[in-house]
Each structure stands twice: as structure tokens, then as C-alpha cells.
Amino acid sequence: MVIAIDPVPPLGGHPLAMLLVQVALLLLVATLLGRLAARCSLPAIVGELLTGIVLGPSLLGHTLPQVSEWLFPEVPTQAHLLDAVGQLGVLLLVGITGLHMDTGLIRKRATTAVRVSLPGFVIPLGLGITAGSLLPASLLAEGSDRKVFALFIGIAMCVSAIPVIAKTLMDLGMLHRNVGQLILISGTVDDVLGWFGLSVVTAMATSGLNAGSLVRSAGLLLLFLAGAALIGRPLVHRAMRKTARSDDPGVTLGVAVTLVIAFSAATHAIGFEGVFGALVAGILIRGAGKDVLTRLAPLRTFVVAVLAPLFFATAGLRMDLTALADPAVLLTAVILLVIAIVGKFVGAFIGAWSSGLNRWEAIALGAGMNARGVVEVIVAMVGLRLGVLSTAMYTVIVLIAVVTSLMGPPILRRAVDRIELTADEELRRSDLRSTLHKDDLRPVEQP
Template sequence: MALDPVPPIGGAPLALFFTQVGVLLLMATLLGRLAVRLKLPAIVGELLTGVILGPSLIGHSLPQVASRLFPHSAEQAHLLDAFGQIGVVLLVAITGLQLDTRLVRKRAATAARVSLPGFLIPLALGIGVGSLVPASLLAESSDRTVFAMFLGIAMSVSAIPVIAKTLMDLGLLHRNVGQLILVSGTVDDVLAWLGLSVVTAMATTGVHAAGLAETVGYLLLFVVGSLFVGRPLVRKVMRTTAKSAEPGVTLGVTVVIVILFSVTTHALGFEAIFGALVAGVLIRSGGKDVLTRLAPLRTFVMAVLAPVFFATAGLRMDLTALADPMVLATALLLLLIAVVGKFAGAFIGAWSSGLSRWEAVALGAGMNARGVVEVIVAMVGLRLGVLSTAMYTVIVLIAVATSLMGPPILRMAMSRLEVTAEEQLRRAELDDTLDRDGRAPVPHG
């Protein structure tokens, strides 16, 4: 017996959804460009879009306007969330495309000595503070252990997209320390995604030894399977698409692969974005022709999907929560822990590797930027019910603050380091590569 087809979405909800996306994208684009003109990361303006339209400003001062544009309707909110989730999955996949695994293998020993303290120290500090945060700041359904673990992960992340953009803007991508920052940040990011996957599983299945062992087992199985089965298969598929005269084939297949990997990790109880990250790393193995064909996808994601996602992330912030002395004190303490923990960890790792004081300072400044990654982590915590609105707001503010303080400190430290002959050669090779790609050479540092 045939079932009646599901009726399409009604006119009013669809019109409102289109309006929401249009308003968010317009404001995020304008404020993002304004932020760039002010020498700030674009994400600052994109998040500010949500802050203005959300409960922090419009929702607080003009509640009727806010309720008409963003009504308290689960179905309507889910439409916007679904749009944002597509954006964040593709954004994380593009981050995976930027991870140079050959560079990681080449400088693995030094990167490990730098990145591990830079990851473990803020992780331990975050877990410690998470165990002491007043119960009033926890979400109603949040387990204290899961919350503490989640806070530790949020404190320990770095953000490869922010780090790479900062190094390029400052003309430091060719410097030895710049390369080491990139590799060490990559190691930190991978560890953070693995940790986030485990904490996500703990939040959904509960905290018990058997469940944790099963979670780690599934995680290892997925990673090993991706490495030994997924990698050659994805490489072959992507190289085959690169032979097509139509570039759209490569783009379409890429999105399919990202979605399949995301669905797989989600089905295993992990975050879909971890699967997207792995998919991006594997797609990169298809070669330069594949990466060139994916340039339009990157442009669309960065110019359309990502700004809307970060604007929706800002919608969930409530800066009025900082009027509570307890929330404000917690925010300042966590910011101090995030900065000191990452700086101390990276500095200790660099110092123990025989690097100079200013090289160690530069590494700490570069890896301290959390930006995009910490915002995504915060959104995951809010969706899982691990974070309250107040704690979510605090973590996003930390992401913005650490991204703002990195460039000036990095510029100051690198100005005290002489440029070597090896770096000058790498500079020339980088300029040549960028010229062939049709882009202007990065500015000299």
C-alpha cells in the first residue's frame, strides 16, 4: 500500500528560513569585511552578527523584533541548524585539506615535544577547573565528569585555519618557526578532535569503563580503517575524478565522501565533524590537481556557509550573562588558564627542544590562537547539553580573545629572529607557488 508523499515545507516557514539566512549572511559578510579592515580575524565580525541579532542585544532591547526574525520554534530553529551543520562539516573538511601530513612526519619529533606539553598542560588545567566550577554554571543535564573533560579539550585546542591565515598575513609561513607552529598546531588539532570524539561518546552513552573501552576501540578501528582502506580508495577515486573534463565531478564526489565519513563517525557515536576532518585529510592525498579543482568549494564554504554558521553560533551567546559576578570571574579565570597553559606548554616544549627564548615565545603565541576550532567545539558542547548558555558564551569569548592576542606577540617575537638562507630559499619557492595559483605573494615579515 503506497504511502502519501510528505508535504513540502509550508510557505511561511520557508520564507522565514530564507530571510534568516539572507539577513545573517549579509550582516556576517559586512561585519567580517569590517573586521578584516581593522586587522582582526573575519570570525570576529561573523560572531558579532549573532551577538547583535541574538539575546545579547536585539533580543534584550527589542524582543518583538527578535521574536519575529528568530521565533522560539524548534522546527524553524532546526532548519537553520541543519544549514549551519552542512557548513561546519564542509569547513572542517577544508581544514583537513590543509593538514600536510608529510610535513608532520618530517618534523614529527620536534613537533611532538612542542605540541604535547602545549596540549596536555591546558587539558589538565581545564579538567581541574571544570571539577571546581560552581554547579549553577553547569547545564541541567550535564555530568560533572563529562563537563570537566569537555572543558579540558576546549582549553587545549589550537586552530590550524587561524594559525595558517595569521602566518600568511604576517609573511611568516616560510620561516622555520612558522613551519614548526603549523606542524605543532596540526598535532594539537588531531589530538583535540580525537579527545572530542571520546568526550562526545561519553556524553551520549554515559561514563563507565566498559563504555569508554568500547568507544576507544571503535575510534581506533575507524582511524586504522581510514588509514589502510579509506586512504588508497579515496586517493584512487579522487584521481579518477581529476581526469574528467568537468571540474564539478571532483567537487560533487568530494562532498559525498565528506558526508559518508561524517555519517560513519556519527553512527559510531562520535562527532560528525571528526569524520569530515579525516575525509579532508584523505582527499588531500589525491594530489595537486584535486586541490586545484576544489578551489570553488573552498570559496563557497568560506564566503557563504561558514559566515552563516558563525553567525548562528553568535546567536546562542548571551553577553548579559557576564553581568553575573560568578560568570565573569569564571570567564577571566578560564581565559587566564587557556593562555598561560598553552603558552607555558609550548614554551616548555620548545625550550626542551633546544630552541631559543624568542622562538619559544613565537610558538606559544602562534599555538594560542583557538578561533574557529574552539567555536565549533563550543557548539558541540551546547548541542550535547554539556554546556550551559553562560559557559558556551565564555568559551566562544576565549576563542575570540586568544585569536586577537596572537598576531602582535608573534610579530614582536619574530622580529628578533634573523632570517636564514634556508628560509630565504623557502620564501622564493612559496612566492613561486602562489604566483602559479594566481594569487599575490604573501607579504614579507
């Protein structure tokens, strides 16, 4: 028996036209404000998030509500279309972040990196969970579970962002310094732990919080990681190296994007956040060799210049700074900001001090690890999408991401200036300068 299925009706002209208008406007303003932020020696993410604040409920929606309603109507279909564009951007951005995670370097200095990163992860995590458990119920999203909410706050407090750290070290000329490399390695460990934690909390938010779901989530995640290491790794390496022999560099780009999206779909299918799969895919692609990474430079440029700004602009649209007029929300923002800064700084300082580093090296590690940037914005977006975070709490967490990314560089510069330059670091600086001139593989320039 043949069952007739009606074709899916095409997307209407008006929703498609509005999507194109939204994308064009957001990208234009995000590019301009991102460049303006860079000229002011600020991370580009500040200008890109400011795009959503200017065009969203914080400013345009408050001053010209009719214009705001026309540009960004509260229609689920329209909002989902824009979200889809932003999600594609963030998956590829996280995949590119994975390309810059040097697992070999992590293995060489694993002991020191773990000593530094674990206290800097566990202390703010515990403080964030405690704060999330004590915050007023009015700040929770309707229907959200208090325990899952507290875990989300904890994850938001303890993450670090490799893209921000790498860009900051490059801007300050510190990639050749021992402390700079240790910051990058420790930040990588924190980054991986953060994505892992976000995936686990996401699974809890979707399947419930109980012992059975925890065991199931842990089992599925371990199974995915084992499959990625034992099966995915050789297949990815073989596929990517084969594309590198092609005369058409577009083949390499197409296969890389396919792998990032496929791994994201796999982790999403087993109940975890798709960005974790994108990160794993990026790490595996990195192992395919330098020729593959060189061919992926155009993809990195496109994602950083187009898709990432669109994602951050849409993230800013969800912020409502007028919520800070509420004393409870403002007080919460101050408390969580203090927890985020002090918890991460003290944790990294303790880890560095216990590893035999001097005071200024410990301060440099605390300042460098405090940058949260893109990772915390993604955590906030996930919490908002899952209904765990309210708009007010989402606004607070994104503000923390911006503030911590702004405060790190000046403190880091002041501390490193007081650390004596060694002969090995001088030699490494010469090698690094030569490499940067010959090699297009630079850290992601998106804080």
C-alpha cells in the first residue's frame, strides 16, 4: 500500500524576507561595533554583544517598541529561524576552538596544568552551586528545577575561554613565556572540563535529575568518548588527509564542516549539548596534520568574521539590561560577579602556589584564567534555551562574561612585566616570530 505524503509547504515570503533583513542588519552593526571595540583596545565580543543590546529590548525595544516589534517580532517561527543561523555559527566556532587545543602540550605539562586548573575549576564551581541554591525563587525561570539551576550557575562561574586566553596572550606578546604557555594549557583543561560539565547538566535538564539519569548520562558520554578515540580518530584522520591531497581546497572545508555538524548531532542525540561534539570533532581534525589545518584557514576567517558575530549579536538580543533596575537582580549580579572573579582567581592562585610558582606567576595565572568570554555566553544561551535561566539571570551571566574578559589583560600585563625573562623564553620568542610569519595557524580571534 502506498501512502501519499503531502509535501512540506515552502517557507513563506515574509518570514524569509524578515530573516534576511535581520541577518543583514545584525551582521552590519556587529561588524561596525566589533571594529569600534577593537579600536578601543576592547575584545570584539563586547561590540558584537552590544549589537543585540542596542537592537534588542534593552534599548530599541525600550525607546522605539514599534520598530523593535517589526524588526524582531515575537513569532516563534521567526525566532527559530534566526536561532538556527546562530547555532550553526556557534557549533563551527567551538569546532575551530578544538583545532587550537594542543593535546600534546597538555600531556607534556599535565601535572602542573591539573594542579593549577582543578582548584580554579572546583572552587568557583562550588561557590556558584551554593549561590544558585540560595538565590531568591523569583530569579528562577518558571518551571525550572532548583538543583539544575544551581548546577548551571556553578558551571557558568568556573569556565574559562581558550579563544579569549589565546587572543589575549598573542596581543600582549606572551605566547613565548612559560607562564603564558601554562595559562593556555591550564585554560584548555578548564575548557574541556567546562564543556563536559555543560553536557552533563544539559542531560540533567532534559532527562531529570536522579541517580539513574546520572549513571546513564555518564555511561553514554564515556561511550561517545571511547568511540571518538578508538573509531572516530582514525576515520577522521584518514578522511581529512585524503582531502588534503585534493587540488580543490573546498573539499577539505566541506568535509571538516560535515564532521563538526555530525559529531554535534551525535552528542545531541544522546542527550548532551551539541557544542561538546563540535569540540571533540575539532580536536580530532587537528590531529590530521598541519596541511589540513592550513587549508582550513578560510573557514576560520569566515566563521570569525561572519557567523560568530551573528551568534553574539543574537545572544545580545536576549539580554534585557532594564532588569538590573530591580535591586534583587542588581545585587545578584554583583554577588555572582564577585564569586566568579574571586573564586577563579583564588583557585588558580592556590594551584600555582602549590606547584612552586612565585607570587607574580600565580597572579598572572589567576588573571589569565578569569577570562570567560565565548564559553560563558554559550553556557548562558544553553540555559536560556532549555528554560533553566530566566532573562534576568541570562543577562547577569553574559555581563559577567564581558566584565571578566575586560579585566584580565591589564592585570596579566602588570604581573608578567614583573617576571624575569629566561634564556629559553627568549629563544622561544624568536622561533614563535618565525612561525607566525610562515604559518597562518593563529589562535581564534573571537573572544
